[in-house]
């Protein structure tokens with residue numbers, strides 16, 4: 138297998154084989170993200186080259202591989218013909234395959250449209266990991282996510298129509314201290330329309346070399362503290378009506394919340410209330426991320 142540039146994957150894909158169909162991120166503008174800021178430039182690898190990697194993986198790992206994640210930011214943006222060939226080949230070479238997933242932002246999901254998404258689902262794509270980050274228009278614009286609230290909602294609904302699972306990422310604290318409540322409420326109501334299979338919480342940590350760290354240092358962006366984040370999470374959860382699996386499988390979070398909604402909501406709210414009793418200095422300290 139050949140890899141080029143930073144290789145990131147969601148924690149939930151820890152057991153998946155990583156095969157690269159694209160390099161870099163075609164958007165590469167989010168102000169909180171440092172992953173591809175130094176390159177490489179986005180490109181889709183030729184399908185024939187990727188299929189050679191799939192064959193090499195079969196020869197090395199055999200039937201042990203049951204889930205695939207195709208890394209790099211926004212692999213969904215690659216040409217549909219090419220992705221279709223790659224996904225069909227993955228299913229042919231690994232008949233035991235149970236799950237095949239990629240990263241995809243709302244902007245590129247919408248650009249694909251229903252017909253192409255249905256083709257990808259038929260070719261074997263089972264789940265897209267989508268960075269919603271926030272359901273609030275001003276925050277989405279400030280962080281240059283490349284999609285408005287309504288576009289995020291439409292993209293989520295499009296995945297559902299195409300029969301592709303949606304694993305949505307919410308970034309706690311991305312509105313800062315003063316937009317915290319607005320962020321929580323707008324995000325909960327957006328999720329209630331998207332109805333993703335998974336909601337995954339991450340907490341904003343400023344990353345080295347990003348425009349948002351610059352704003353934090355200049356005092357233009359006031360970070361939310363541990364109790365602010367817990368209250369934000371509580372408000373989000375209180376207003377989240379979607380039936381979904383909630384996960385906080387990330388090192389940036391102050392507490393680990395995991396459960397099925399709506400049935401586990403009361404337990405999760407109690408867990409947040411207990412955490413709010415702890416002094417702020419007992420949570421992880423502020424740090425600048427370096428990866």
Ligand code: SF4
Nearest residue numbers: 162165166167170210
């Ligand atoms: S779309 Fe994803 S990979 Fe690309 S810049 Fe934004 S957060 Fe980073």
